[in-house]
Amino acid sequence: xxxxxxxxxxxxxxxxxxxxxxxxxxxxxxxxxxxxxxxxxxxxxxxxxxxxxxxxxxxxxxxxxxxxxxxxxxxxxxxxxxxxxxxxxxxxxxxxxxxxxxxxxxxxxxxxxxxxxxxxxxxxxxxxxxxxxxxxxxxxxxxxxxxxxxxxxxxxxxxxxxxxxxxxxxxxxxxxxxxxxxxxxxxxxxxxxxxxxxxxxxxxxxxxxxxxxxxxxxxxxxxxxxxxxxxxxxxxxxxxxxxxxxxxxxxxxxxxxxxxxxxxxxxxxxxxxxxxxxxxxxxx
Amino acid sequence: xxxxxxxxxxxxxxxxxxxxxxxxxxxxxxxxxxxxxxxxxxxxxxxxxxxxxxxxxxxxxxxxxxxxxxxxxxxxxxxxxxxxxxxxxxxxxxxxxxxxxxxxxxxxxxxxxxxxxxxxxxxxxxxxxxxxxxxxxxxxxxxxxxxxxxxxxxxxxxxxxxxxxxxxxxxxxxxxxxxxxxxxxxxxxxxxxxxxxxxxxxxxxxxxxxxxxxxxxxxxxxxxxxxxxxxxxxxxxxxxxxxxxxxxxxxxxxxxxxxxxxxxxxxxxxxxxxxxxxxxxx
Numbered sequence: 307x308x309x310x311x312x313x314x315x316x317x318x319x320x321x322x323x324x325x326x327x328x329x330x331x332x333x334x335x336x337x338x339x340x341x342x343x344x345x346x347x348x349x350x351x352x353x354x355x356x357x358x359x360x361x362x363x364x365x366x367x368x369x370x371x372x373x374x375x376x377x378x379x380x381x382x383x384x385x386x387x388x389x390x391x392x393x394x395x396x397x398x399x400x401x402x403x404x405x406x407x408x409x410x411x412x413x414x415x416x417x418x419x420x421x422x423x424x425x426x427x428x429x430x431x432x433x434x435x436x437x438x439x440x441x442x443x444x445x446x447x448x449x450x451x452x453x454x455x456x457x458x459x460x461x462x463x464x465x466x467x468x469x470x471x472x473x474x475x476x477x478x479x480x481x482x483x484x485x486x487x488x489x490x491x492x493x494x495x496x497x498x499x500x501x502x503x504x505x506x507x508x509x510x511x512x513x514x515x516x517x518x519x520x521x522x523x524x525x526x527x528x529x530x531x532x533x534x535x536x537x538x539x540x541x542x543x544x545x546x547x548x549x550x551x552x553x554x555x556x557x558x559x560x561x562x563x564x565x566x567x568x569x570x571x572x573x574x575x576x577x578x579x580x581x582x583x584x585x586x587x588x589x590x
Numbered sequence: 591x592x593x594x595x596x597x598x599x600x601x602x603x604x605x606x607x608x609x610x611x612x613x614x615x616x617x618x619x620x621x622x623x624x625x626x627x628x629x630x631x632x633x634x635x636x637x638x639x640x641x642x643x644x645x646x647x648x649x650x651x652x653x654x655x656x657x658x659x660x661x662x663x664x665x666x667x668x669x670x671x672x673x674x675x676x677x678x679x680x681x682x683x684x685x686x687x688x689x690x691x692x693x694x695x696x697x698x699x700x701x702x703x704x705x706x707x708x709x710x711x712x713x714x715x716x717x718x719x720x721x722x723x724x725x726x727x728x729x730x731x732x733x734x735x736x737x738x739x740x741x742x743x744x745x746x747x748x749x750x751x752x753x754x755x756x757x758x759x760x761x762x763x764x765x766x767x768x769x770x771x772x773x774x775x776x777x778x779x780x781x782x783x784x785x786x787x788x789x790x791x792x793x794x795x796x797x798x799x800x801x802x803x804x805x806x807x808x809x810x811x812x813x814x815x816x817x818x819x820x821x822x823x824x825x826x827x828x829x830x831x832x833x834x835x836x837x838x839x840x841x842x843x844x845x846x847x848x849x850x851x852x853x854x855x856x857x858x859x860x861x862x863x864x865x866x867x868x869x870x871x872x
Binding site: 365538 | 773
């Protein structure tokens, strides 16, 4: 009787394992299909020339060199603002605000609300505030700053989570050694949290790279090589959107551009992982 | 240890201040360049064409920079009125209440009714199209097709294609019973190509190009006139629209030169290259 029950249990376990395996394979199938389709459509168009020249004939011919450069500029402006501001805010939340206090709850609520605002709202805000009120116009700077507003809550959340994971023992040891608060933050807290902060950078840049509506309103639609960050510059996602939606016969180049965007996103992920590992290693 | 921490902090402080000062310097150093700059915003239908014309204009006039921004005809008009842009792209004729603006037509575009290639319905009258779009006819059987429900594809509000469609068939937006609402031409073509029961309307040039390329769509004739760029150019296709550049008051020197260039025969190849119909071909 007991053996039968066991047998039944193990059979149902096996069934379960198979089920979950199937689900896992199906989930894996999605990215494989996605990348496969992009490769089939876009790889023939992907040449060195494509990566180095500016778009011509509304993007049907030519390349994406200028678009790629604009994208990197917008991303640099965005991360340049988000990293110091976000890290500072996360440190403040973790180090100086008492958990459960009114200030803490207020800040968390503000972050949650900001994080839940649809991106198009940030686009309209950025267009109104940065482009019109501050007179930055359609520019890389407007785009980067608007994106920064959008991804800031996301980054603060990720950084905060990883900062909070620092064991209490480290904190106590630092206090026992009479280490200053800033010394503790710089030498122990930040390095141990580095991989998590790096993950925050990946999440933030991933969202920034994916954005189209926001950038159409702020960084703009121009495909010229950017000369300063007051120039308007089209980003990869906007270029893909325009090729797929407004330009007849732009499908191949849209797929090739999407491949580049994918590689860029993966590249940032790898870079962030390496940086996180190095700074963690350096502290040990 | 405490001392060292403070020392470290002090050592960092000037470096931090230095970094901020550097950033400020870079910011102020990158002032806007003084060259001639022309901002054109508006219709996403015209934006690819004007981008191409602008590239040709820039290479003929070194030092001039033309920024083209897409976002819809309504935005083009609003930006010109607010002075954010000197020229606006508007893919329809100006309305009477827009008399403060002047329009220069740079090309023509026609709107074609499209169905899936496998749809046996050969032609629809204006009345049938109105009945389909107002929900009075819901099955292809009623207009000589197979027994299948009709999927009505309509454009999103604010699109000039929608405005032209509505004014031609004397319809109001609330009267339309749409199953799918789309934004751009390509989206319309993809929707109809993927659904044998769908009917939609998109730019003739785009539809002609896609149909020739093998996308499973068919262009329906309208009032007995075949939907083609040739008929739009001849001016006898009823559902066509001008692609305009609008401005307010006297345009500046660069804008004036650009308007002249965009209306000249030099840009014909560029216009046909974007599947629109050039002016002098009429």
